[in-house]
Amino acid sequence: MAEPAINKKDEINKVVDEGIDKGIARLTPEKIKQVINKVLASETGARLKAYVETCVHCGLCSEACHYYLSHDNDPKYSPAGKVKQTIWEILKKKGNVDPEFIRNASRIAYTECNLCRRCAMYCPFGIDIAYLMSIVRRLCHMLGVTPLYIQDTAHSHSACLNQMWVKEDEWIDSLFWQEEEAQDEISSLRIPLEKEGAETLYSVIAPEPKFRAQLIYQAAVIMNVAGVDFTMPATPGWDNSDLCMFTGDYEMMGRLKKAHFETAMRLKVKRIVMGECGHAFRSVYDVGNRWLAWKMPPIPIIHAVELYYELLKEGKIKITKKYDKPVTFQDPCNIVRGKGLHEKARYVVNAICEEFIEMHPNREHNYCCCAGGGVINTGPQYKMTRIKGNRIKAEQLFATKARGAKVIIAPCHNCHGGIEDINHHFGLDMELHFLGDIIYKVMEKPE
Amino acid sequence: MVMHNLSTWDWETGKKLIVDTGKWKNMFDGVEEPYASPDGERIVAVVKTGDMEFRVCENDTLWESTFDKVWYLKFGPDNRLTALVSDMGAWTVSVDGVAWENTFDFLWNTKFGADGKNITVAAQKDMEYFAVTNDISWEARFSDLSNLTISHDGKRVAGVVPTIPIKQGDIFQFQEGCYSAVVDGKTWDANFVNVWGLAFSHDSDHVAAEVRTSLYDYTIAVDGVLWDKVYSSVWMPQFSPANGSVTAPVRIAGKWTLAQDGNSFWDRSFYQLWHHMYSPDGKKIAAVVAPKYGRWTIAVDGNPWSLTFGDLVTDAVFSPDGSRIACIGKEDGKYTIAVDGRAWGETYNMVWQPVFSPDSRRVAAKVEKNGRYTIVIDGKSLKKSYEALWDPVFSPDSKKILIKGIEGDSEDGKYFRQVLTVTEITG
Numbered sequence: 001m002a003e004p005a006i007n008k009k010d011e012i013n014k015v016v017d018e019g020i021d022k023g024i025a026r027l028t029p030e031k032i033k034q035v036i037n038k039v040l041a042s043e044t045g046a047r048l049k050a051y052v053e054t055c056v057h058c059g060l061c062s063e064a065c066h067y068y069l070s071h072d073n074d075p076k077y078s079p080a081g082k083v084k085q086t087i088w089e090i091l092k093k094k095g096n097v098d099p100e101f102i103r104n105a106s107r108i109a110y111t112e113c114n115l116c117r118r119c120a121m122y123c124p125f126g127i128d129i130a131y132l133m134s135i136v137r138r139l140c141h142m143l144g145v146t147p148l149y150i151q152d153t154a155h156s157h158s159a160c161l162n163q164m165w166v167k168e169d170e171w172i173d174s175l176f177w178q179e180e181e182a183q184d185e186i187s188s189l190r191i192p193l194e195k196e197g198a199e200t201l202y203s204v205i206a207p208e209p210k211f212r213a214q215l216i217y218q219a220a221v222i223m224n225v226a227g228v229d230f231t232m233p234a235t236p237g238w239d240n241s242d243l244c245m246f247t248g249d250y251e252m253m254g255r256l257k258k259a260h261f262e263t264a265m266r267l268k269v270k271r272i273v274m275g276e277c278g279h280a281f282r283s284v285y286d287v288g289n290r291w292l293a294w295k296m297p298p299i300p301i302i303h304a305v306e307l308y309y310e311l312l313k314e315g316k317i318k319i320t321k322k323y324d325k326p327v328t329f330q331d332p333c334n335i336v337r338g339k340g341l342h343e344k345a346r347y348v349v350n351a352i353c354e355e356f357i358e359m360h361p362n363r364e365h366n367y368c369c370c371a372g373g374g375v376i377n378t379g380p381q382y383k384m385t386r387i388k389g390n391r392i393k394a395e396q397l398f399a400t401k402a403r404g405a406k407v408i409i410a411p412c413h414n415c416h417g418g419i420e421d422i423n424h425h426f427g428l429d430m431e432l433h434f435l436g437d438i439i440y441k442v443m444e445k446p447e
Numbered sequence: 448m449v450m451h452n453l454s455t456w457d458w459e460t461g462k463k464l465i466v467d468t469g470k471w472k473n474m475f476d477g478v479e480e481p482y483a484s485p486d487g488e489r490i491v492a493v494v495k496t497g498d499m500e501f502r503v504c505e506n507d508t509l510w511e512s513t514f515d516k517v518w519y520l521k522f523g524p525d526n527r528l529t530a531l532v533s534d535m536g537a538w539t540v541s542v543d544g545v546a547w548e549n550t551f552d553f554l555w556n557t558k559f560g561a562d563g564k565n566i567t568v569a570a571q572k573d574m575e576y577f578a579v580t581n582d583i584s585w586e587a588r589f590s591d592l593s594n595l596t597i598s599h600d601g602k603r604v605a606g607v608v609p610t611i612p613i614k615q616g617d618i619f620q621f622q623e624g625c626y627s628a629v630v631d632g633k634t635w636d637a638n639f640v641n642v643w644g645l646a647f648s649h650d651s652d653h654v655a656a657e658v659r660t661s662l663y664d665y666t667i668a669v670d671g672v673l674w675d676k677v678y679s680s681v682w683m684p685q686f687s688p689a690n691g692s693v694t695a696p697v698r699i700a701g702k703w704t705l706a707q708d709g710n711s712f713w714d715r716s717f718y719q720l721w722h723h724m725y726s727p728d729g730k731k732i733a734a735v736v737a738p739k740y741g742r743w744t745i746a747v748d749g750n751p752w753s754l755t756f757g758d759l760v761t762d763a764v765f766s767p768d769g770s771r772i773a774c775i776g777k778e779d780g781k782y783t784i785a786v787d788g789r790a791w792g793e794t795y796n797m798v799w800q801p802v803f804s805p806d807s808r809r810v811a812a813k814v815e816k817n818g819r820y821t822i823v824i825d826g827k828s829l830k831k832s833y834e835a836l837w838d839p840v841f842s843p844d845s846k847k848i849l850i851k852g853i854e855g856d857s858e859d860g861k862y863f864r865q866v867l868t869v870t871e872i873t874g
Contacts, residue, residue: 019618042701142663151618158641158659159609159626160593167591169553169571176516180499188477193518195480197797197815234519234555236593249662251680251698255643258721265761268797293719295741298759298777 015381019148020106027099027143035142036095044135051127052091055080061129064122066367067112070391077389079119079129082108086136106145109136111382112389115246115373116333121364130373134248141248149379153243156206158252161259162239164206172234174209178216182224186446189224191216194267195231201269201299202230203260205241205277207413215275218440219304225445226316228307230273237263240274242283246374250291257288264299272301276434278332278412279372286338303335305411308435309344312351318444319352325431326355327438328397328405330419331366332412340364345435349409352438359400367393369410371418386418387425393418394426407431409438449524450561451840453805456486456849458842462865465490466506468853469860475504483837484522487851487864491528493517503530503544510544519555523563531557531568540568540582547582554579560601567604569595577632578604585632592629594643598651605630605654607642628656628671635671642668644683648691655684655693667695667709674709682721689729696720696734705734705749713749720746722761726769733772735760745774745785752788760785762800766807773801773810784812784823791826799838804845809869811839811848822850824872834859841869848872 040048062068062078075081086105090097097105115130123129140146146154156165166174172193179191192198202223208215223230232238237259244252261284264272274280281303289297311317329349335341342363349356361367370390375382397408397419408423408430410416419432468490471478477495484490494504501517503510505528516533523529530541537550540557553571567580575588578595589608596605611625624638628645641659648654655669664677667684684695697706702716705723718741723734736746742755745763758777765772773786781794784801799813811824813836820836822829833852840849850865 022619144662148616148618152616152621155618155621159621167571167576168569168593169555169576172555173553176518190477190479192480251665254680262761265759268799270797293737293740294759295757300780 015107015385017147017379017381019146019151020103023106023143023145024099024103027102027145029096029098032097032099032102032143033095036090036097036139039135039139039142040091040095043138047131048135051132052088054125055083055123055127056125058124061119061123061127064119066114066116066118066370066392067389070389070393077112079113082113083129083132087132090136090139102140102143102145105136106140106147109133109140110147110150110246111375111378111385113373114333114368114370114375116368117337118333118365118368121337137246138248138250146247147378147382150243150247150374150377153377154247154249154252157242157244157256161236161256162206163241163243164210166206166209166239168236171209171238174213175216175232175234178213178220182217182220186221186224188446189220191220192231193234196266197268198231199229199270200231201264201267201272202232202275203238203240203272204275205280205413206239208275212413215434215436218436219275221440221445222308222311222317222436222443225443226311228273228311228316231267231269233263233267235263240272240280240284241277242280242288243374243377245283245287246279246377253283253288254291257284257292260284261289261294261298269299272297272299273307274301274303276304276411276413276436278334278338279374279414282334282338303339303341303411304436305335305341305345305348308348308439312348317439319442320444321442323353323407323438323442324355325353325406326357326404327353327407327409328357328359328400329362330359330369330408330410330412330415331363332410332415333366333368333372335412336364336366345411348435348439352435352442353409355404357400357403357405359396359405361396367396369393369412369415369418369422371414371421372412376414376417383421387421390418390422391426394422394428397422397428397430398426401428401430405430407433409433409435411435449559451485451524453840453843456840457488458847458849458866460864460866462863465862465864467861468492469855471504471860478504481835481853481862482520482522483851483862484526484528485524485840486526487837487840487849488526489528490862491520493520493530503528503541505544510541512541512544512546519557521557521559523559523566524561525563527563527566529557529566531555540566540579542566547579549579549582549584551579556595558595558597558601558604560597561599562601565597565601567595567597567601569606576608578606580604587629587632587634589629594645596645596647596654598647599649600651603631603647603651605645605647607645607656608634610634610638622662624660628654628668630654635668637668637671637673639668646684646686646693648686649688650691653686653691655686655695657681657683657695665698667693667706669693674706676706676709678706685723685725687729688725688727694723694732696723703736705732713746715749717746717751719743722763724763724765726765727767728769731765731769733763733765735763735774743776745772745788747772752785754785754788754790756785764801764803766803767805768807771803771807771810773803773812775800782814784810784826786810786825791823793823793826793828802839802841804841804869805843806845809841809845809873811841813838820852822848822872824848824869827873829867829872842866845869 067077475494479493576592577585678697680698703720704716705713719737743760756776763774782798795814819832835853
């Protein structure tokens with residue numbers, strides 16, 4: 001693979017993004033140099049040096065990237081190409097880059113890389129290119145050049161400690177509402193709030209109370225039927241999501257993770273179970289906790305896939321009749337490449353569905369949904385960037401559909417967002433569900 | 448600090464059956480988790496008495512009123528019980544079964560002053576937000592209210608509010624600063640990008656807050672006035688009870704240290720430093736710190752214990768005389784208590800915040816192992832285990848300890864209040 005020549009005129013995206021445009025307008029070459037060199041000097045070290053000096057520019061990472069594959073192997077979209085257009089150039093020029101360079105770097109880092117880490121598996125040296133792109137995002141954050149929509153989400157995180165501007169009373173009221181609704185189905189059902197000493201804290205991301213409250217309902221039914229001793233907090237700290245991790249605002253990321261884990265510590269729970277979200281898992285299990293100096297999460301935290309696996313394996317959830325439509329399974333990057341949950345997920349799918357048809361590639365080799373890494377949070381103006389950047393996913397799904405799959409199961413909110421768009425744009429006409437949707441449908445419930 | 452009037456409690460009666468909560472299950476359609484009063488004389492729970500009908504059961508008695516929702520049962524330091532109750536969607540506070548006169552569209556986050564006389568809640572009515580203390584609402588209304596904080600004497604209330612309406616998606620206006628602190632309904636003159644943890648001075652006259660003045664600049668504001676230094680991050684400030692100065696953990700060059708009134712205070716830094724606290728006399732400061740990456744301990748006046756834990760350190764507390772410190776530590780998934788840099792020998796599945804005796808000589812804690820609870824004093828465990836248990840309380844002379852627990856298995860439910868001499872446990 002040839003590495004791309006840098007042609008700034010070609011690179012400039014026509015998308016209007018006030019967050020980036022106004023940020024660029026405030027930059028000077030002096031400020032850029034000063035911020036870049038400060039960040040590189042104080043926040044990077046051996047890891048960056050090792051990656052930069054180890055890369056032999058072989059281009060084996062290219063075939064790993066859904067953007068590259070979806071753009072007919074255009075080298076500009078290869079992982080190494082994106083690195084060359086951003087951090088390598090920054091290092092080579094010792095920060096002497098102009099505002100237009102930063103505009104280009106911001107667009108690449110925030111909207112043309114999902115930080116999915118697939119390329120790291122294809123690199124003969126295991127170079128984590130997502131880390132390199134995260135450095136670019138960190139630089140863009142420090143320079144004030146972030147896409148408007150994701151920056152607004154980061155502001156919500158900072159003001160409300162959740163990503164959707166959900167006020168303290170609205171959160172509690174949403175839980176009351178879901179509990180009351182679910183009691184129509186199971187009269188003894190509870191969503192216990194602030195139950196100190198419960199075994200499990202159940203945490204979600206803010207889109208659940210805001211737009212997808214049925215997921216809280218379903219989780220409550222599953223946990224009540226299975227006898228899970230759980231609680232949910234009535235305080236900020238309930239949202240496990242973290243778009244600050246993706247804007248590069250690590251200080252705010254730390255504040256969010258502190259609130260989350262300290263909520264669990266205050267309630268004296270043994271573990272945290274989080275809903276079906278991928279990016280939040282990355283934040284609580286890897287990045288956010290470690291920024292705070294916890295090598296591992298101070299309270300063990302498991303993804304919903306792991307909870308469902310446990311409940312089904314231990315017979316705490318029984319299936320009345322398996323889901324009869326043929327399904328395929330989207331492996332979310334952050335729980336598969338992040339923790340290797342692919343086999344547990346398959347155990348769950350096989351336990352609840354009659355027919356499971358693998359998409360290919362799969363497991364840790366699966367293609368990203370192209371929404372993750374905060375890319376979907378950059379807003380509607382980048383929707384076509386995501387869709388065009390993941391034609392390969394549509395092809396993968398068409399092939400799976402041709403083999404009989406009618407339903408896609410994706411245990412991740414971002415995967416849902418990305419695949420819904422691909423589904424509509426390419427006319428896939430497949431159903432899309434969370435695991436919880438199907439477990440709720442097929443499980444035994446009290447009369 | 449909570450101030451119970453311990454001298455009025457019964458320290459003479461040994462073991463007393465308060466009520467058999469097991470029979471509640473047969474009396475009601477549903478029973479939620481119970482709460483024991485600080486003095487142990489009462490045990491309460493929200494119970495379901497009909498379709499969408501809930502009441503509070505207190506020992507053998509039901510509160511007279513029924514509600515369509517009851518939540519957040521909280522005992523104050525003076526043993527009064529508060530509940531947030533809804534009747535036909537109108538929310539109020541019920542104190543020992545007597546409802547406040549005013550109603551609201553939502554209430555949450557009940558707070559008490561140290562003596563329990565003042566009860567404050569966050570309130571929302573007609574989508575406007577404010578605080579209510581003893582049924583008296585702030586006159587001022589805001590579009591949101593968070594971080595509700597009450598002064599030590601309970602007489603003053605602070606929070607964080609938006610002061611400039613934020614248009615959805617207007618990131619530039621947000622970054623100009625649209626939030627401030629509010630104290631007794633009056634906002635500070637200055638606006639900030641963010642305001643988080645608030646702390647009252649011990650005389651209740653001043654408020655300090657952690658603030659962000661741009662996306663990158665964090666500092667401490669005292670009564671709305673900023674320290675003259677900024678940091679890459681800060682955590683919750685505290686006032687010294689001795690001289691009124693303000694200290695806060697601050698992040699400089701990627702590590703954390705303690706600053707006082709905007710100046711360097713501790714001469715060393717840590718991978719993490721938070722939850723700092725003053726001894727009652729204000730002469731010492733302790734904090735949870737990470738002296739090595741991934742190792743946690745307590746530092747006293749900047750000097751870390753040699754004992755460290757890999758998972759976490761939390762719930763630190765000074766002894767009343769300020770000479771000792773106890774905390775919870777966790778290593779390889781097992782919890783224990785550490786006192787003055789030494790861990791108890793035994794580990795547990797869960798441990799609650801340690802409690803010092805008034806003479807500062809003893810440390811007790813509620814612990815859980817394999818689903819059963821007991822009390823441990825100075826590392827020595829009470830032989831009996833419980834189905835449910837509440838934090839122990841030492842008598843004023845430190846010679847006795849009050850145990851509040853439900854004995855037997857989950858089918859049983861006898862709730863006892865028991866006073867033991869400390870030596871019955873420690874030998």
